Amino acid sequence: MRMYNPEWEAIKEFNYQASMAEVQFDLAGLEIPEDHGYALYQELCRLLPWLAETADAGVQSVHGAPSGRNANLVINRRVKLVLRVPVDRVQAVEALVGQTIDPGAGPITIGALKVRQLMPSHTLYAHFADFGTADEAEFLARAKAELEAMGIQCGLMCGKKRHLSTPEGQLEGYSLMLHDLTLLQSMQVIERGLGRHRAYGCGIFVPHKSIKEVVAH
Structure with missing residues (x-):
């Protein structure tokens, strides 16, 4: 049940x-x-x-x-x-x-x-986000700045380091979780994405289980 x-x-x-x-x-x-x-x-x-x-x-x-x-x-x-x-x-x-x-x-x-249909969620996850830096602190700072430019303040959790090859060079970034979003904010992020290279699979967010469940495990 x-x-x-x-x-x-x-x-x-x-x-x-x-x-x-x-x-x-x-x-x-x-x-x-x-x-x-x-x-x-x-x-x-x-x-x-x-x-x-x-x-x-x-x-x-x-x-x-x-x-x-x-x-x-x-x-x-x-x-x-x-x-x-x-x-x-x-x-x-x-x-x-x-x-x-x-x-x-x-x-x-x-x-x-x-x-x-795209569905909202208070917690979102992107397998790979690219903000043009491999430095974790700078990555989070750029993600936060982009969110704030959209009028969104929420929690951010950086995950596994990722990379992707292109003819112009290797893209580097991390998986990224956003939590404590309102439903409207989550839809804004889901529709717009964050960072660069949505075409290559970067910065695309999907609903995720509760952040409380993630921390508990």
Whole structure:
């Protein structure tokens, strides 16, 4: 039996017209490089040229289990491709269904899609945020400054160090958790993101379990 969470009721009553939507695609293939952000984005732009001109669009990192060879991740039926796009572009991304891409570890076929409404949360998490620095203190300072420029004050927790390769050089940053957000603030962050390179999977936030649960463990 699932325990009641008072936040669920607050979310049900929260009225917000989102300008962005999340589109989730099934994938069929064997593996994808662990460091795939840049190559994946280039493959998607080949199929959706307008993606490169859509500043707010983001491509989430593909999450899978390590294959144990060649720094690749295994693709199984739970592994998804997730794009965050303006609501008026949702229909346009349907063109990806049935297409084949190769971000560097063999062909991957893009399958059926689901459109998911973006949901607020008092706690958000980004797998990788990039603020142009590998220094943890400076990273947090820049994240805080960007939030304050949006009129948001909240708690920040820096996590694991991350990196991503591009032709211009390696991007370095950290995973990042934000907590004690209002529901409206969380939607602002979810829709806008933080830092640089949303196209490569950076600065894209998703709802996370309570910060109290994280600290407790």
